[in-house]
Amino acid sequence: MTTRIELRTSPHVVKGTSVERIMFHVVLALLPIATFSVWQYGLSALALIVTVTLACLGGERLFNHLSGQQSTLSDWSATITGLLLALTLPPAFPLWMGAVAGFAAIALGKALFGGIGYNVLNPALVGRAFVQAAFPVAITTWVPAFAPGRFGGFAPTTFTAPLMTPPDLSAWAKSALDGFTGATPLARWKFDNVLATPQDFLSGAVTASAGETSAILILLCGAYLAARKFMDWRIPAAVLGGAALTALLFQMLDPARYPDPLFVLLSGGLMLGAVFMATDMATSPVTPVGVWIYGALIGVVTVMIRYFGGLTEGVMYAILLGNALAPLIDQVTQPRVFGEVKAKSVKAKSVRAKPLKGEKA
Amino acid sequence: MSIPGQKPLSNLEELLEGVWKQNPVFVMVLGMCPTLAVSVSAMNAVSMGLATTFVLLGSTLLVSLLRNVIPKEVRIATYILIIATFVTVVDYLIQAISLAVYDALGAFIQLIVVNCIILGRAEAHASKNPPLKAVLNALGMGVGFTLGLFALGGVREILGAGKLFGISLFGPDFQPWVVMVLPPGGFFVLGAWLLLFNWLNSRKAAPVKPVEGHAHV
Amino acid sequence: MNAPSVPASQPATPGAAMIRTLGLVATVCGILIVTAYQGTLESVAANKKIALERAVFKVIPGASSVKEFVAGTGGVRPAGGSVPEGAVKFYAAYDQAGVLKGLAAEGAAKGYADTVRVLYAYDPEKQAITGLGVVSMRETPGIGDKIYTDAAFLKNFVALDAKLGGDLKSLANSIKVMKHGTRQNPWEIDAIAGATVTSKAVGKGINESAQKLLPLLVPHLDTLQGGQ
Structure with missing residues (x-):
């Protein structure tokens, strides 16, 4: 990676990229993924995406009002949070829980820290972590993709009355699609040692959260953002690379027990997380080295949680952990200011020339 | 705290001090260990609050009575001895009243001994005030602590189990918010209450809102 | 630190006085604890028995x-x-x-x-x-x-x-x-x-x-x- 410096005479006026413009393009990039999700899961997914996004926008508006700020709805950030959050939830997630997730995302993940740009953790993932802890059963209740009747009606859980337990889905899911097991590929690998094939993943015919399965689409949308320089391509590269290398290492150690790296990359929410969530500008490091460390850390932790944790999927906690560490990573990877002496030699020098200590400053 | 030259508080003010103005949970943010740990239900919260109130009353009364006898060099040892005594007494009392409550509160009954509200009251108030004032102040603090715990326990039980004092509020189909009975729920609810309290106080302090600058982006 | 009831410059307390006070407080506390223990002994034992029976009868x-x-x-x-x-x-x-x-x-x-x-x-x-x-x-x-x-x-x-x-x-x-x-x-x-x-x-x-x-x-x- 090289940095090109253009030499020009003044005035150096360029059409700047505004937050709104970047965010708007992220929304554009998310739309195909959301559309694919609706095509896969039908009306339930559509209702969920709309509800969660509206809850995020409502939460944002409420906190704008309470904190006496101007409305920040037009910067698209709450829309992104809503879309991303909806895409990480199971497609038949009850709408009222989706609304709780959206509101918690904005309240706990964003407003509490002071709004856009000040948040420490990715708001969408904070929202998801909240509902994962609050409703552990509902968030691991899956529905089949490409069920024949998916545009004819909603899953029975979608319209669960607020505060009430969603009905048991297994009978409905079995009738909706023959041979439906109700477990994600990661869970099936972990508990039954059954591996899904890459073909399953690429066709989208696996059990998953609403927007997780379309790996190629996610990569294409990410490539668009990266090409327009709205996103740092190094972060997804580092996340996916870190995960793939770790998976490869384990597979070499024990091929019978650990799946191949391709399975790790395609399963669960790794692709969506790497491209759209780890790259959130406010919560990722900015230094060139830091970006790689951050991404690789997320990839490695994801695989560790999947292989050795009690949960089947670890992307969410890996990214939240990476977010929490981002300021620290930034701090230890600060590039040298031009002309600054290397820290090590400064130390050596100051030891040698103790009486002249004051000189350095 | 009585600062020389300051007008002493009336008995009623002394009582109300801990209930609202110096509320141990919401204003002083003291005794957070039992506050967060046992406030999973309203019943637990109130039991814990009452147990703490009992220890507060007993220890402040004794400290206040003995305040002129206790040498300053060994005062902390004496206070701890007195507090530990009342904690042991309340431990037996709770076992005698209800084993279920005793099991639910667990080690946090014994841990009342290290609750900083109690030593704080003994050192900062009871050792300098006559018994009546000390007991009134302790009662206020105890009530304030109980109310604070109840505020947490109530919300956590309503969301975490759909009940209040074990009485179902939303029917059998209620979906419990599991997170609320787990440790993070305690932090969420405490944070929300602190937010509310500070917001109310800041509104009272400055009724006219200063004009904010442009929204930071 | 200085409260009205305590003289500002207090002379060091003699060791015997400290021991006396602590001893007195310890005695009072001892009496309180033993009274509470004796007083609750019966109902605590009864409660424990009831709890045990309830658990065993259930299985x-x-x-x-x-x-x-x-x-x-x-x-x-x-x-x-x-x-x-x-x-x-x-x-x-x-x-x-x-x-x-x-x-x-x-x-x-x-x-x-x-x-x-x-x-x-x-x-x-x-x-x-x-x-x-x-x-x-x-x-x-x-x-x-x-x-x-x-x-x-x-x-x-x-x-x-x-x-x-x-x-x-x-x-x-x-x-x-x-x-x-x-x-x-x-x-x-x-x-x-x-x-x-x-x-x-x-x-x-x-x-x-x-x-x-x-x-x-x-x-x-x-x-x-x-x-x-």
Whole structure:
């Protein structure tokens, strides 16, 4: 990676990229993924995406009002949070829980820290972590993709009355699609040692959260953002690379027990997380080295949680952990200011020339 | 705290001090260990609050009575001895009243001994005030602590189990918010209450809102 | 620091005075504690008995009284004082006529969040585990608590085989927890789907406890009959 410096005479006026413009393009990039999700899961997914996004926008508006700020709805950030959050939830997630997730995302993940740009953790993932802890059963209740009747009606859980337990889905899911097991590929690998094939993943015919399965689409949308320089391509590269290398290492150690790296990359929410969530500008490091460390850390932790944790999927906690560490990573990877002496030699020098200590400053 | 030259508080003010103005949970943010740990239900919260109130009353009364006898060099040892005594007494009392409550509160009954509200009251108030004032102040603090715990326990039980004092509020189909009975729920609810309290106080302090600058982006 | 009641420049207190004061306070405190202990002793013991009976009666229906015993290398004797090394505490439940209805003991193993402690009933005639109750657990509500709400799971403990092997040193078949839907033998427990870790903790706790208790207990069963 090289940095090109253009030499020009003044005035150096360029059409700047505004937050709104970047965010708007992220929304554009998310739309195909959301559309694919609706095509896969039908009306339930559509209702969920709309509800969660509206809850995020409502939460944002409420906190704008309470904190006496101007409305920040037009910067698209709450829309992104809503879309991303909806895409990480199971497609038949009850709408009222989706609304709780959206509101918690904005309240706990964003407003509490002071709004856009000040948040420490990715708001969408904070929202998801909240509902994962609050409703552990509902968030691991899956529905089949490409069920024949998916545009004819909603899953029975979608319209669960607020505060009430969603009905048991297994009978409905079995009738909706023959041979439906109700477990994600990661869970099936972990508990039954059954591996899904890459073909399953690429066709989208696996059990998953609403927007997780379309790996190629996610990569294409990410490539668009990266090409327009709205996103740092190094972060997804580092996340996916870190995960793939770790998976490869384990597979070499024990091929019978650990799946191949391709399975790790395609399963669960790794692709969506790497491209759209780890790259959130406010919560990722900015230094060139830091970006790689951050991404690789997320990839490695994801695989560790999947292989050795009690949960089947670890992307969410890996990214939240990476977010929490981002300021620290930034701090230890600060590039040298031009002309600054290397820290090590400064130390050596100051030891040698103790009486002249004051000189350095 | 009585600062020389300051007008002493009336008995009623002394009582109300801990209930609202110096509320141990919401204003002083003291005794957070039992506050967060046992406030999973309203019943637990109130039991814990009452147990703490009992220890507060007993220890402040004794400290206040003995305040002129206790040498300053060994005062902390004496206070701890007195507090530990009342904690042991309340431990037996709770076992005698209800084993279920005793099991639910667990080690946090014994841990009342290290609750900083109690030593704080003994050192900062009871050792300098006559018994009546000390007991009134302790009662206020105890009530304030109980109310604070109840505020947490109530919300956590309503969301975490759909009940209040074990009485179902939303029917059998209620979906419990599991997170609320787990440790993070305690932090969420405490944070929300602190937010509310500070917001109310800041509104009272400055009724006219200063004009904010442009929204930071 | 200086309160009105304390003189500003206090001379150092003599050591004897400090000891005297502390002694006085300690005496007052001692009296308070002993009074409280004596005063509550009876109701605490009554409460503990009620709690124990309630727990045991739940896993052994039809029982009306409970006695505590300790099984050790030297045989079975009524519990009192501390449980010696290598010995196991258990409860014997009798009906109104004084006939032994069953035995109960505690088992514990690490679950998903914390140790899961269970009380299981053992029927000497059937040589099987015939009931399960939870003493304490901190498993995820809605998932782990199925071990006492899930009827299908509790059916595992209607007659869970716990026969001793020929040498009477251990169970003929150790109690195992199988993945949901794969139970084949009477000594296996069918795990709850989605709560495998907690189910396994229950099975492990029972197995460890039964492996230890039953070899010590079964040869002396006759001493318990009509032990009223």
